[in-house]
Amino acid sequence: xxxxxxxxxxxHLELSDEQKEQFLTYFDFLIEYNKITNLxxxxxxxxxxxxxxxxxxxxxxxxxxxxxxxxxxxxxxxxFPSIPLKIIFPHLKVTIVDxxxxxxxxxxxxxxxxxxxxxxxxxARIEDFAVHHQSAYDVVTARALGHLSLILEMGIPMVxxxxxxxxxxxxxxxxxxxxxxxxxxxxxxxLIMNKTFDLPHNYGQRANILFQKIKHVPGYPRTYTxxxxxxx
Numbered sequence: 001x002x003x004x005x006x007x008x009x010x011x012h013l014e015l016s017d018e019q020k021e022q023f024l025t026y027f028d029f030l031i032e033y034n035k036i037t038n039l040x041x042x043x044x045x046x047x048x049x050x051x052x053x054x055x056x057x058x059x060x061x062x063x064x065x066x067x068x069x070x071x072x073x074x075x076x077x078x079x080f081p082s083i084p085l086k087i088i089f090p091h092l093k094v095t096i097v098d099x100x101x102x103x104x105x106x107x108x109x110x111x112x113x114x115x116x117x118x119x120x121x122x123x124a125r126i127e128d129f130a131v132h133h134q135s136a137y138d139v140v141t142a143r144a145l146g147h148l149s150l151i152l153e154m155g156i157p158m159v160x161x162x163x164x165x166x167x168x169x170x171x172x173x174x175x176x177x178x179x180x181x182x183x184x185x186x187x188x189x190x191l192i193m194n195k196t197f198d199l200p201h202n203y204g205q206r207a208n209i210l211f212q213k214i215k216h217v218p219g220y221p222r223t224y225t226x227x228x229x230x231x232x
Contacts, residue, residue: 056081
């Protein structure tokens with residue numbers, strides 16, 4: 001397995017020596033910190049590189065991040081997908097929101113180790129954060145955070161008009177899209193594409209679902225209880 005070669009062939013991304021070192025530092029610090037704070041169940045080096053790093057960078061298959069300035073990562077956990085994207089696209093201004101302070105603590109230390117700038121980390125419930133950051137970002141994304149209907153309601157309100165929401169998913173993405181048809185209409189969003197693909201070396205099937213915000217609809221997101229008890 002050759003991570004750099006797979007990035008070049010599959011995603012048309014080439015790593016500089018500095019970026020290679022940043023990914024290695026990311027891996028080493030993630031595994032070290034994971035011993036004291038549970039951040040990921042994926043700990044083997046190649047598993048991390050493909051299931052976390054490559055998977056995060058696969059968002060370039062649905063959007064040109066050279067044209068993006070601001071991105072909000074909802075529930076980033078250990079920094080996926082926003083930190084790998086920031087390594088490759090250093091011009092990005094990144095906002096990370098997570099409800100667990102232990103993850104925010106890790107991310108702030110990681111950002112220092114990687115010498116990254118223009119990243120803000122917020123310890124907050126996403127639905128509360130979203131109420132105060134309406135139409136604020138070019139791109140909003142959420143990886144492994146919940147059902148598509150739920151993350152759309154939390155994320156779409158934060159997207160600028162004609163901006164994008166990206167939902168990285170595993171298998172059954174078509175099912176979630178069908179179940180969220182009414183949700184996207186209610187929120188003023190339109191489905192652009194559902195890009196399904198296989199990670200290299202049989203690491204699994206993935207999908208990146210791209211939405212565009214056509215108009216802003218006030219009044220969302222609702223409270224978490226309302227969203228879960230009565231999905232749009």
